[in-house]
Amino acid sequence: MHTDIRGHSLTTDSKEAAADFSTAIDMFTQRQVDVVPVLQKSIDSDPQFTMAQATFGLMLHGARNANLKANMQSALTQAKVAYSHSTRREQQYVDALECACNGDLFAMVACYENILNDHPTDLLALNLAQGELFWLGEMQHSNRLSDMAMPHWNENIPGYSEYLSVRAFDLEETNQFLEAEKAGKQSVALRSTNIWGAHAVAHVFLMQGRHREGLEWLSSKQDNWSNTNQMKFHIWWHQCLFHLERKEHDAVLEHYDRWVRNRSDALMVAMPDLYIDMQNGSSMLWRLEHAGVSTGNRWQEMAELAARRIDDMNSTFTSAHYAVIFAATGQFELCAKLIANMQSFAQSNNHTLAKRYADAAIPAAIGAVAHRKGDYQQTLEAMLPARNHFWQMGGSHAQQDLFHQILVDAAVKLKQKDTAALLLQEIEARGFTEPTRNVAYQAAGKLVH
């Protein structure tokens, strides 16, 4: 029996397995690259180390890729070998993996909650819970978890910077911007490479329309993240958003090609269709075009990747983005096939995401496709009744805003002043300060006033 850096028991006789596992968890919570090889080293040292096996499976789940389902199931089988000899905390991780394999994502979150009730400084559970709840759109729930853990954390506990960054993002997504900025900045002050903390602060700047500050904040830190995973591409997406608001379109395109969708980057070579990267790319191209900027043939590479995953229903928000991608390349037959796959998934099983596809992702996809066809009436018909469910696709307010931009643009194109005014009010209520000052909503602002 060994312990991790925060004193949680690890059921393994192998010192090497415990040390590598602890390193992998530090790397994961710090959004570093190459977590899985270190985890694999831990497993190689002790194949019956339940915690490492379960965590390996949970990392695979985190990729939200149907092609990894068999490997997840295999990790679950391995994790169960020494289940009865493991601690209750470790068993809950195995249970969480089993829930993930069964598509019961709220039961999965409940496992993390059980762990955090008994072990509030279990940073892995806190991170995994936030990740899961984020992609379910349940950030109030995530906020409760990090809030409940707060009295148990202080600067003397290893990982405090990472705790603060989780806390900062929960605060930001629940519109507690002042506290979010403070926690995020503190997390970065404690560890300058804390990309998750810097990201939370970037969100605050975006929501509050503080674009110059956001640009300064991010551009002064972009050199800190050389050892960071795909999160660094997402944070370049954020920098592009600030440039876009300042009408610095050349900078957006340059950063897009170099960072957001650079197919030559080693991380993107290894996993070109990672869900977050596909979301970043398609969302940025749509916004650029909406701002009147030509994007050339940049949609094409994503369309080819999305076509290979057209029946992958592991991420509602990504599926909706696939519709945006196929429509942008004029492949409306693929749009129809994708939407049929989404409908079939939504109707035919009890996976947690099924209802979310039905309530949010399918109408979002139908609306986005209709918008590209110029059928703005159909966009309104699909999206208006569903707009207050879009949060169920997960993603941040900033990310979800893409689909609200599509909806508002349809209302503008149809000169539906009252609808546009209502939608703008709702966008402000979601936390955006004076949305008509943002480039995407300037036309709506003119129509309404």
Ligand SMILES: [Fe+2]
């Ligand atoms: Fe973000």
